[in-house]
Each structure stands twice: as structure tokens, then as C-alpha cells.
Amino acid sequence: MIGDDVALPVLLGFGHDGWALALIAGAGLTMALSLTAMAIGTVLGALLTVAQMSRRGWLAALAQGYGLVLRGVPELLVVLLLYFGTPGLLAAIAALAGLPAPGSPPAFLTGSVAIGLVSAAYQAEVFRGGLLAVPRGQVEAAIAAGMGPFTRFRRVIAPQVLHHVLPPLGNIWQFNLKDSALVAITGLAELMRVSLVAAGSTRRPFAFFAAAMVLYLVLTSASSAVFRFAEARAGRWAGGR
Amino acid sequence: MTETRPTVLRARGITKRFGDREVLRGIDLDAARGDVVSILGGSGSGKSTFLRCLNLLELPDAGTIEIAGSPAPLAHDARGRARIANPRALNALRAKTAMVFQNFNLWSHMTVIDNIAAAPVHVHGMARAEAVARAHDLLDKVGMTGFAGHWPRQLSGGQQQRVAIARALATDPDLMLFDEPTSALDPERVREVLDLMRALAGEGRTMLIVTHEMAFARDVSSHVVHVRDGVIESMGPPALMFGPDASPVFRGFLSPP
Amino acid sequence: MMGESGTGESGFLADTALAIVAAVPVTLALFVACAVGASLLAGVLVAAQQGRVGGLVARAWIFVFRGTPLLLQIFMVYYGLAALGPVRHGPLWPAFRDPLFCAFLAMTCCCSAYIAEVLRAALAAIPPGQIEAARACGMARWTLGRRIVVPQMVRLALPAYGNELVMMLKSTSLASSVTVLDVTGVAQQVIAHSYRTVEVFCLAAAVYLGLTAALTWLLRRIERRLDPAGGR
Numbered sequence: 001m002i003g004d005d006v007a008l009p010v011l012l013g014f015g016h017d018g019w020a021l022a023l024i025a026g027a028g029l030t031m032a033l034s035l036t037a038m039a040i041g042t043v044l045g046a047l048l049t050v051a052q053m054s055r056r057g058w059l060a061a062l063a064q065g066y067g068l069v070l071r072g073v074p075e076l077l078v079v080l081l082l083y084f085g086t087p088g089l090l091a092a093i094a095a096l097a098g099l100p101a102p103g104s105p106p107a108f109l110t111g112s113v114a115i116g117l118v119s120a121a122y123q124a125e126v127f128r129g130g131l132l133a134v135p136r137g138q139v140e141a142a143i144a145a146g147m148g149p150f151t152r153f154r155r156v157i158a159p160q161v162l163h164h165v166l167p168p169l170g171n172i173w174q175f176n177l178k179d180s181a182l183v184a185i186t187g188l189a190e191l192m193r194v195s196l197v198a199a200g201s202t203r204r205p206f207a208f209f210a211a212a213m214v215l216y217l218v219l220t221s222a223s224s225a226v227f228r229f230a231e232a233r234a235g236r237w238a239g240g241r
Numbered sequence: 242m243t244e245t246r247p248t249v250l251r252a253r254g255i256t257k258r259f260g261d262r263e264v265l266r267g268i269d270l271d272a273a274r275g276d277v278v279s280i281l282g283g284s285g286s287g288k289s290t291f292l293r294c295l296n297l298l299e300l301p302d303a304g305t306i307e308i309a310g311s312p313a314p315l316a317h318d319a320r321g322r323a324r325i326a327n328p329r330a331l332n333a334l335r336a337k338t339a340m341v342f343q344n345f346n347l348w349s350h351m352t353v354i355d356n357i358a359a360a361p362v363h364v365h366g367m368a369r370a371e372a373v374a375r376a377h378d379l380l381d382k383v384g385m386t387g388f389a390g391h392w393p394r395q396l397s398g399g400q401q402q403r404v405a406i407a408r409a410l411a412t413d414p415d416l417m418l419f420d421e422p423t424s425a426l427d428p429e430r431v432r433e434v435l436d437l438m439r440a441l442a443g444e445g446r447t448m449l450i451v452t453h454e455m456a457f458a459r460d461v462s463s464h465v466v467h468v469r470d471g472v473i474e475s476m477g478p479p480a481l482m483f484g485p486d487a488s489p490v491f492r493g494f495l496s497p498p
Numbered sequence: 499m500m501g502e503s504g505t506g507e508s509g510f511l512a513d514t515a516l517a518i519v520a521a522v523p524v525t526l527a528l529f530v531a532c533a534v535g536a537s538l539l540a541g542v543l544v545a546a547q548q549g550r551v552g553g554l555v556a557r558a559w560i561f562v563f564r565g566t567p568l569l570l571q572i573f574m575v576y577y578g579l580a581a582l583g584p585v586r587h588g589p590l591w592p593a594f595r596d597p598l599f600c601a602f603l604a605m606t607c608c609c610s611a612y613i614a615e616v617l618r619a620a621l622a623a624i625p626p627g628q629i630e631a632a633r634a635c636g637m638a639r640w641t642l643g644r645r646i647v648v649p650q651m652v653r654l655a656l657p658a659y660g661n662e663l664v665m666m667l668k669s670t671s672l673a674s675s676v677t678v679l680d681v682t683g684v685a686q687q688v689i690a691h692s693y694r695t696v697e698v699f700c701l702a703a704a705v706y707l708g709l710t711a712a713l714t715w716l717l718r719r720i721e722r723r724l725d726p727a728g729g730r
Binding site: 068069071072073074075076077080081084085088089174178179180181182184185192195196199203204205206209210212213216217220221 | 561562564565566567568569570571573574577578579580581582664668669670671672674675682686689695696699700702703706707710711714
């Protein structure tokens, strides 16, 4: 794939010299990376929320400290630290267990964990707010009706929390999606990386960065449409807003 | 209180402390099937706390409770703090009672019909179709026919409270607990709720009612209990409590100088 | 360069810390410039949204800059625009050749979009009755804006605006990707010489943590000062 002499439509097309397929595959990987990061963030964020609300002081403080650090440090540093730090950390753990060093974990894994760790700090705040927004009286009504903790959570707390957290979760998702571009520094061929490679090898950076922007805009606006739909469904009982 | 009817509630020595404040200082109360007991008292007397102790929304620090033959699974740890000894027995106990709250506390994410059918389906394991059919009957009974698909936010306070009463009736409880059911209502909405409660009393429901509605207590209750400073100051049938031989303290409560 | 001057473990860490702290002014200068630039630009965007054509332009601006990663925007300005003839041969070429300027430009555009949304929400949250009340007592348009709308907007927008500022402070680290020697840039430079990745990045992270904590503290103080119901 050579540069200057090939026409721009060809470079952006689906043909042999075109980058369209690579860019779309990159967008797919960006999506997969962001989804994985979001899922990691949701699980860890929920655990952090439970820890924050725990009656054990040290556990609550630990969760709070995690949030402060991860929300106070640039996402780029978290990605860099994990990318460069995990091989050494894994080697140290393996040495303790008397095993040979396992080498670097896949870039997809470190990337999604890095973005997920940051996401978790923000999601924990959102979940806590959502839980606090459930009226105490409605929980008492569930208790008085004989619902056990699981039924109470499933039937009364979770549906209301969902309604409160969907809009801020949509925001966090957008940030995840855009933060996933940072994983390009690890060499993973997501959308940002593909556009960098294409820009470099064709010497047409403007066209390829513009193409990447368009694809990111497709991803962000499509997912915000999905969130709007979900919000409308989860919030019918609360009236229009 | 009567020998022939079975006992539904037997509470003995109920004590509750919040920090340094002793809110309940040993309350004994019995109720037989069909009793309608009005619990009166000033604010801060502990009457609502007592009601909330009966279905263990608050854990009493001391005392025993038995509802329709099931003892409350209360235990105390080494430092004397109350705890639940057996969560399953607790849910069984709560399933025999139902509570109507001052602020209705309808589940705002469920329609009216789902509010009523929730406990039968999710606590008692009733088939959904049956629970919904029964919920419609209950809506008719509380005068809310046609509101099945409404959300709680679309209803007035009085309508919400009538739905809350239907929700309480849905599990056919042995004992109904009313915690100031009309205190949050506009004056013109109070009657529709009191009329409904009067009808329930007429069909033999066992009811414990914390209330400020003196006329209702006098006309509808089988027993009136006056709680003051965390103890029962006096109790008796309304004819006695509202008659000339009532305790001077209760008379003072009814008509402050 | 780090390796020779340091004496052993503590020497290396001390030298690195010094080098990183020496880069704090670059990070702060970039942050302050972007904060000022983005806030002014956001004001323009909100004002433009009051008209029809301006509204369309402002909405498109916000859509593009909020919908794409800042890293891509920085690359677009630094590498993408530089490849265009009019830029390369235009009078502004010296500026567009400077990575610091390009990072500043991209960040200002990006953050202006976020801040414009914050300001718009604050504007919408001012109770319309208060504006009517001001009109009813004959307040002129300009006085109404200066005495009623802007003070209310500042107070309503401050918490969310503060969040955007913290985000912006963290985002300055992306400037390192176009060779700006800010805190992150210096950290990467030290690593290129020493290969002591984890320690160096942790030091840099600590510096950012200190900066964001200081900023958050400052914002809290201002918020409390402006809260009419607040302490003192």
C-alpha cells in the first residue's frame, strides 16, 4: 500500500489498496475493547459500591481511596502503567510461585483492564447515587411484605437503581469509548491505531484522521441512541423527562 | 382479649432504645382475631416504633412477639444487641402481617396491578395469572376499578393509600398494621381511606392502627390503647376510654388544657 | 543522563522526581491556557446557540468534538492539518509546527464543547420566574444579564464546570503524544533512558494526583464562597 500516487477515493475504498476494511475492523475492535472495559468497570464498580457502603471502616476507606486515585490520575498514565507494568508484575508473582515468567499478556486484555479500572471508579459513584435515590419507605414496604434480601433487590431496588443510573452510565460509556483510543499506544489495531498506521504509510494523515473521526462519531451517536431507548424503557414509571 | 377467638398477636415486654433514648419501656399487648385496636398517643410517645417492632422493621431490644402462632425469631448477642436468629422464620412472620404506611410507599416502578400482585407472586409463589385476577378483585373492593395500568405518580394521595391497602390485603394477612394511614392526606381525602378501613373492620379483619383520628378510634375500634412515654398508660374498650371513667391522663391528652 | 547523575536507588528516584516536578509548569501552563481559551470559546458557543444559524454551527461543533477522542483531535491538528497545503504555506505555519500550540488548540476546541454543554444546562436551570421578575421591575436587557443571569449561571454551573476542569487537567497528559515535554512527556523520556517504567510512571501519577487534589480543593472553596446558603 503506497502513498502519494494513489488517489484518495482508492485509499479510502474497499479495494486492494484501500483501507476501508481495516478501518471498519478497527472500529469493531474499538467497540469490543470498550464493551469489555465497561463490563469490567461494572463488576468492579459494583464491588466498590458495596465496599464503600460497608460498615467496616477500612474497607470503605480503601474503596474511597481507589476512587480518588483512579479519578485523579490521567487515563493515559493508567494505560501506560498497566502496559509496561504488568509483565514485570506477572514475572514477580510467577517467581514467588517458582514458575517461569509468563511474558506479556495480550494488549487487548491490558487495554480493557486499564480502561475498566478507571471506568469502575466512576461507575461506583454512579451506583452509590442510584442506591441512595431509592426511597427508604419503598424498601421498608418490601421488607414488610416479607420479601427476602434477594427478592427485595431484584424486584424493588434494582429496577429503580437502573432508572437512576442509566443516564450517567451512558456518559461513562461515551468516555470509555473515547478512552479506548489511548490503547493505540500498546499497538493494538483498534480504530485509532489503524488510522495512525494508514496515515503514516499513505502520507495522507488528514484524510485518515477524518475518516477515523467519522467512524468514532458513528459509534458514539449510535450508542447514545441505544442508551436513549433504554432510558425511555426503564423510566416509563417516572414520567417524561 | 376475648377467650373464644384465637389469639393473633401476643407481644410481651417490648423495649426499644435509640442511642440513649428509651423509646419503648416494656409494652404488652394482645389481640384476638377480629380485634380492631387503635393506638393513640402524642408525637414521640413511641406508638409508631411499637408498630414497627411487631413486624421487626425495628428490632426490639427485649421482649417476645408471637403472631398467629409464629414466634418472632429474635436473639441477642453477647453485648445484648438484638439480631435476627433465623431469616426464613422472619420472612414467614412478615408474610402473616401486612403494613400500611403513612407515606403509602407504593413501589413507583410498578403499575397499580403489579404493586398488588407483587407479594403474592414473589413472596408466596402464587401463579401470576391468579395473583392478577385477585388483584383486580381487590381493586374493585377498594373502589379503584379501572386504575390497574396506572403508575403510582398518576394517583392522588387518597388513591395511593387505597391501592396500598389493596396491596396489604393481597396476601390475606392475619394481622394488618396501619401506621398513621391518613396523616399524609389532604383533609378531603381522609374520609375515603377511613371509610375503607371501617369496611375492613366490619368484615372481621384484625387491625392495629396508629392514628390521630379520634372519632374513628371511638366509633370503629374494639379497643383503644393510649401510649405515653414508651408505656401503655391506659387501655380499654372505646366506651370506657371515651367515657367519664377514663384515666385523667388520657382525658388530658384528648382535650389539652 | 539520569543514570550517571544518580547514586543508586534513592538517587535515581530523587533525580526523576526533580525532572518531573520541573515539568509541572508546562502542564500547568497548558492547563491554564486551555481553561481560559475553552471557557471563552464555550461562552461564544452558548451565545451562538441563541440564533438559528449559529445554533446549527454550535451544535455541529459540540457533536464533533464531544463525539471523537481527544487524542485523535490532537493528531488531526498536529499531523493532519500540517499535511494540508494552505496550512503548510500559510502565515500561521510557525504556530502549527509547534506541538505545544497544536495540543493547546485541540484541547481548547474539545473542552469548549464540554463546557458549552455545562453552561447550556445551567442556563436552562435558572428559574424562568426570576427572569420574569427582573423584567417586571423594568430591568434592561444588559442589566438583567449581568445582575441576574450570569451570577445564577456561575453558581449553577460551578460543580459540573469544576469536573470539566479536572478532566481537562488530566487530559493535558495527551500532549505528550505529540512530543510536548509536560509531566507525562518527561516521564516517558526518563523511561526511554532508564527502562524503570513502573517507578517513573508512579511518580508522574503522584504528581497528577497532587495537582488534581489541589484543583478540587480550590474549586470546593470557591463553591462554598458562592453558595448563598453556605457557611459564613
